[in-house]
Amino acid sequence: MSDETPEIASVIGTPLPLEPELDEARKELVRLIGRLTDGQDGTVETTVPGLSVYCISKPDGPKHAMQTPALGLIAQGSKRIMVGDDIYVYDPMHYLVSSVDLPVCGQVRVTSEREPYLGVRLELAVDEIGELIRHERLPAKANAPASRGLYVNRIAMPVLEPVLRLLRLLETPEDVPIMAPLIQREILYRLLVNGEGARLRQIALQDSHTQRIAKAISALRLNYAQSLRVEDMARAVHMSVSSFHHHFKAVTAMSPLQYQKQLRLQEARRLMLLTGAEVATAAHNVGYESPSQFAREYGRMFGAPPLRDRRRWLGEAGNDVMGAASREAA
Numbered sequence: 001m002s003d004e005t006p007e008i009a010s011v012i013g014t015p016l017p018l019e020p021e022l023d024e025a026r027k028e029l030v031r032l033i034g035r036l037t038d039g040q041d042g043t044v045e046t047t048v049p050g051l052s053v054y055c056i057s058k059p060d061g062p063k064h065a066m067q068t069p070a071l072g073l074i075a076q077g078s079k080r081i082m083v084g085d086d087i088y089v090y091d092p093m094h095y096l097v098s099s100v101d102l103p104v105c106g107q108v109r110v111t112s113e114r115e116p117y118l119g120v121r122l123e124l125a126v127d128e129i130g131e132l133i134r135h136e137r138l139p140a141k142a143n144a145p146a147s148r149g150l151y152v153n154r155i156a157m158p159v160l161e162p163v164l165r166l167l168r169l170l171e172t173p174e175d176v177p178i179m180a181p182l183i184q185r186e187i188l189y190r191l192l193v194n195g196e197g198a199r200l201r202q203i204a205l206q207d208s209h210t211q212r213i214a215k216a217i218s219a220l221r222l223n224y225a226q227s228l229r230v231e232d233m234a235r236a237v238h239m240s241v242s243s244f245h246h247h248f249k250a251v252t253a254m255s256p257l258q259y260q261k262q263l264r265l266q267e268a269r270r271l272m273l274l275t276g277a278e279v280a281t282a283a284h285n286v287g288y289e290s291p292s293q294f295a296r297e298y299g300r301m302f303g304a305p306p307l308r309d310r311r312r313w314l315g316e317a318g319n320d321v322m323g324a325a326s327r328e329a330a
Contacts, residue, residue, distance in 0.1 A: 029075040032167040050123030057116035059108040069124040072096040072330030077117030081106040084253025099203040100149035103262035130204035153195035212237040224263040225287035
């Protein structure tokens with residue numbers, strides 16, 4: 001992967017020190033993740049549904065992926081994520097929340113080889129968010145207009161502490177089936193009432209603009225290879241074309257056509273790298289009729305023409321890392 005995105009590839013400085021209580025909690029997070037990964041690079045899917053931990057000691061170039069609804073925390077290192085033209089940075093001082101499916105480009109950074117990137121990802125269930133926001137005792141929040149489906153907040157103990165308890169729970173597997181859902185619900189509650197929680201509420205708020213755009217995104221992800229008619233998408237979610245365009249870009253930082261293009265190119269790359277599909281086959285399967293247009297757009301997004309990119313990955317990367325093209329970003 002070439003550094004086609006200089007903002008993503010730039011060096012990230014050492015974060016400012018955390019407050020003592022938060023720093024002690026971060027150190028425990030480092031220990032818990034280190035125990036689960038056993039110091040080995042890679043992703044560990046835990047026995048808690050939707051909870052994963054990461055260890056990366058030698059990060060490489062920017063990676064394109066699909067960011068799905070999730071909470072992301074970092075114990076060591078930092079990460080930049082680009083959504084459209086927007087750049088988000090998070091580190092041990094911040095957490096990231098995504099509420100809709102977004103094509104992103106991200107890059108991990110470490111301060112030294114002795115301190116690998118260590119992170120946690122917890123999937124967020126939109127239906128559970130909906131249950132919580134309908135609770136009569138949930139503190140009231142002003143309704144927010146449709147806005148980015150991804151944001152970064154300053155970390156605080158009310159969010160970090162239940163995440164630690166969820167990780168500690170893995171040491172007593174017999175408690176996971178009963179206790180994990182309770183702690184996950186607490187984490188959702190904390191996200192809803194802290195910082196930019198109003199944005200998260202919008203994704204599950206009946207008939208909000210954000211929820212309508214989320215429905216359109218789901219339909220687009222299922223039918224990305226088909227010709228896109230924005231008029232039909234707007235009609236399906238009961239919005240005017242102009243309103244649909246405005247709110248779609250507010251949530252995703254890109255137009256519906258740009259979103260579809262990124263979906264197609266990411267899927268084409270996954271087909272070539274993961275299944276060994278030929279370039280022409282991958283292009284056709286994702287809806288491209290013009291091979292030259294596919295090659296042009298692929299090269300702009302991934303920094304190399306599709307055939308060269310495919311050969312490089314299949315020849316140098318090997319099967320162990322092919323799946324990197326389809327992993328979530330948080």
